[in-house]
Amino acid sequence: MAGDNRDEYDDDDVPFTKAELDLSMDNVIVVDNLPVVPPEKVEKLAGILLKLYSKIGAIVEDGDYNGLHMPMDDEKGMSKGFAFIEFVDKKSAVMAVEQTDGHKLDKNHVFSVCRFPEFHRIVNVPDQYEAPQPPQYKERGNLREWLLDPKARDQYVIRYTDESEIYWNDTVDVKESDRLVFSRKKWTDTGHQWSPHGTYVVTFHRPGLRLWGGQNFEAAGRFMHNNVKLVDFSPCETYLVTVTWADRASDKEEENAIIIWDVRTGEKKRGFKNDGAKDKPVEPFKWSHDGKYFAKIADESIQVYSTEDFKLLDKKSFKLPGVKEFHWSPSQNIMAAFVPGSGDGQTPARVVPSRKELRQKNLFSVSDIQMHWHPDGTYLCVKVDRQKSKKTTTYSFELFRIKERDIPIEVLEIKDSVVAFAWEPKGHRFCLVHGEQPRPDISFYTMLKEGKAAVSLLKTLEKKPVNELFWSPMGHHIVLAGLKNLNGMLNFYNVDEMESMNEDEHFLCTDLVWDPTGRYVCTYVSAFRQPMENGYTIWNFAGRPQLRTAKDKFFQFLWRPRPPSLLTAKQEKEIRKQLAEYSQRYTEEDRKAKELAETAHLREREAKRKTFEEGEAIRKQLYMQWQEE
Amino acid sequence: MRPILLKGHKGPLTCVKYNKDGDLLFTTCRRGGVNLWYSDDGERIGTYNNHNGAVMYVDVNFACTRLATASMDATARIWDVETGKVLREFKTQAGNRCASFATGDKRLAVLTDPWGDQPCCIQIFDTESGDSPVMRIPMDVGVAKATRALWGPLNKKILVSNEAGGILSYEAATGECLIERCDFEQEIPDFTYSQDMMTFIVASKDHTAMLYDTNTLEPIRKYVSDRPINSAAISPLMDHVVIGGGQDASAVTTTAGRSGRFQALFYHKIFENEIGSVQGHFGPINSLAFNPDGRSFTSGGEDGYVRVHHFDPEYFSLE
């Protein structure tokens, strides 16, 4: 239809695509935070930019115009510090933003890149306009804003279908919309993860990871690692490790299968080969509690690296022929390692970095062991399975008192098969699930019998539908749970009183997570394990439900962790002493908040009723009119 | 609230409907057959049994003398309520999903499924004479299949719902489409009027139901649930609506009734909050109706049962 019959042509038939693109400038990006340069250096800088961006996509070239425009400040005679780059297509523009936002030209110039429509939008809102600044998120203060919440609430992220949402956990009757902190569709490809102190939330993408933080969850870091499968932070959030694992044999040769990055600068510290098994998510390194060292097993030894130079500590690995498993203490630079013998085994505990062996125990006819460090590093429990005959296995627990002189060991023999073991955080007790499924017994033990070092049984609960144990992070309380095949039976148990605070059920519940303060527990049915009944319930520690939400294709619920408390033991004590006064004030605050919520609710209802009645009046009038007809 | 369980159908229920006085209850079934019951005690009075396919919808005229049925056997029929005799039979080109008496009983609007390359279509018959429709309103080609077509007040309009979540309003005199809107993400299996016909409630598989103004076709309120909704009804007495549905049998893997979410849910009509639920069915609810006196309601389920619930006195003191 083109051209030959111009009078009759229909507007719709003209290909207007190009004109539209020109109008929307979808294919233009704005690169900000460039060095401010005098005119003679503009060409050089332009050359650098063109070289960088032409690798990502074709840049428009039209005679003299090369698709790059760098505005000049005529008064100052210098460049303005930003540039426009026009790509041939939108896709390249999108990719360019993805790949170079946060690019470091040099120490002082970290690119801030956005697409033109976005830039345009910001510039055209005069009230909100702010001159493009170096990203504020580099400041710790802004990143930790959430810790200052006056209501002392905690946050959590959920993911369902392709939605991600971050909420405040608020138990006073607050509307969902008021609790919502952040939400975004298709934020991540596979899932989320919080950094250990809760500063960042991770999103996973094919080309790499992104970190988000601050009040509105702005971009706070980008770590390009194609096909990244796993991320692991050092305990203090200083470093992060990204991992891809060997899909093909040739991947084994890849020097950068595992990369260690500096979280704040985005700098790559070191790459490693991944010698893990094919298609298997191996834990690449284990971090020491202070983040100073990271280690893994390789070549009949434990390789300990230091974060000072990212090289082997003392330039040599720590030979331990046959070593199968090791674990760092959660509070000291001590590790426990297991070296199986031929039919026998031993579990020595050794010191790093001095490499001195602290304690060793030889164990015989071991078929398997499991190590459980107490969260405070006070104790180490080694569960030993021994195959007595083809059918019978016996179990024993080797309990190491790490902080005592010479590290005394006590042995606890258990006749039944052991289903689960868990240390009480901030305490001296542990809990065991043992006996025949599906109704095993639950036993509580203490490491301190009447204040003295001796393991003793406190209580056994018989025949309970339990297969997993979840201690409160504060100790004292535990949820005895029967998840998955036990349909989600929950027993909220007070270990100090040895009494159940409540028994309830979250039907088909697959996962259980405590909030960082031990005040609330979330149970959820994840679509990863169970297609039905997806959703989550938040309970208080005593097992009273606070919030129930059903969501199809619900995948994940993660409480936002908190950094360790800054309060000293003395301050803590002082607070406890004055708790009554605080409590009085809070009770009053709570009462007011509740009242406020109630009046707001009533007001809202009134408004709803009013609008409805207005509509009804019109309808009634019309009805009368129609009746006459 | 003790329910009365009506067992008389051999397959899933498709429609339950009260007469104007509320003393009689008509129910239809996907395996064919129409039953008539006393609504207060559930005694079966009779059946209207000679359709050769699923009966999808039943309508009863104002005076409760005539009954209209729409069936997948490619007929729509008018029956004498008292004798059970077929008075008229309209042969259509395909199965029928809905049949609705115009006020005054002179016209019957029948919603016919697509056939051949023809889209689905509303066929308006004269109830007294003639075997072919006096008017045909075909839906646009390529538009989603219609699920209900009901006369509006004063016979001026016909309201249509469809499988794409759309509500359309047709001028009855000209067959012209006046308003078309799509507020739902998924199929609308059913909608029902309030007693004065000034509002209607729409049920959708997208887990929501909405209350509309019949005149403007603007949504007034929205009721959000956690399950696909198959039917909804507006209480003539209280500011309540009832909605019901549940996971399709194919989606339910466990036998536990609680996981299918088959309860009838009560919402406050104005405030949109859930105020209660009534358990009982062990399959999705397909049809809901309030007794015109507002003192009882009936649900028809995929499980083949009809449940008549008379409210306890406490119900009426609910806000």
Place this chain on the structure above:
Amino acid sequence: DERKMMSSRRMQIEERKETLEREMHLKAMEEDRKRKQEEEERRTYEEKRKEEDKRRREEAKLQQEREEKELAEKKRLKEQVDALKAEEKKGKGKKDAAVIDALGKSVEELDDDELKNIDKNALIKAKKEQEEKLKREAEERIQAQVIKMDHLERARRENERDLLAKVFEE
């Protein structure tokens, strides 16, 4: 004639003898019947009496059993009430778990007569009330714990806020 007379007299005598004999026999039979009847009556009476005795004995036994059962039931109920009261006391941290109720006595202190005089329904009611009280108190206790945990955390955060602000400034 005389012979005739003699013979007739003999006959008469014979007849009379026979009649007498028959009467005697009848009388004997009658007496026998009477005796038997009397015996029968005596026996049935005796049997009845025995049965009555037996029934009375059984009834008494049953009554006693009932009473014992009732008493045991009351004792059990009272024990439960006592246990519930003891639990309440323990919950309140009182070591002395002695029990006081309407009678001011624990189950061990009550003798059977005293226990008999207590209305069973009152015990049932007491038990129910005590159970509800315990439940209510447990709920209150838990609620207090929940609030305490929350307020403690809030107080900690309130104090931490200033420290955090300082850290931010650095």
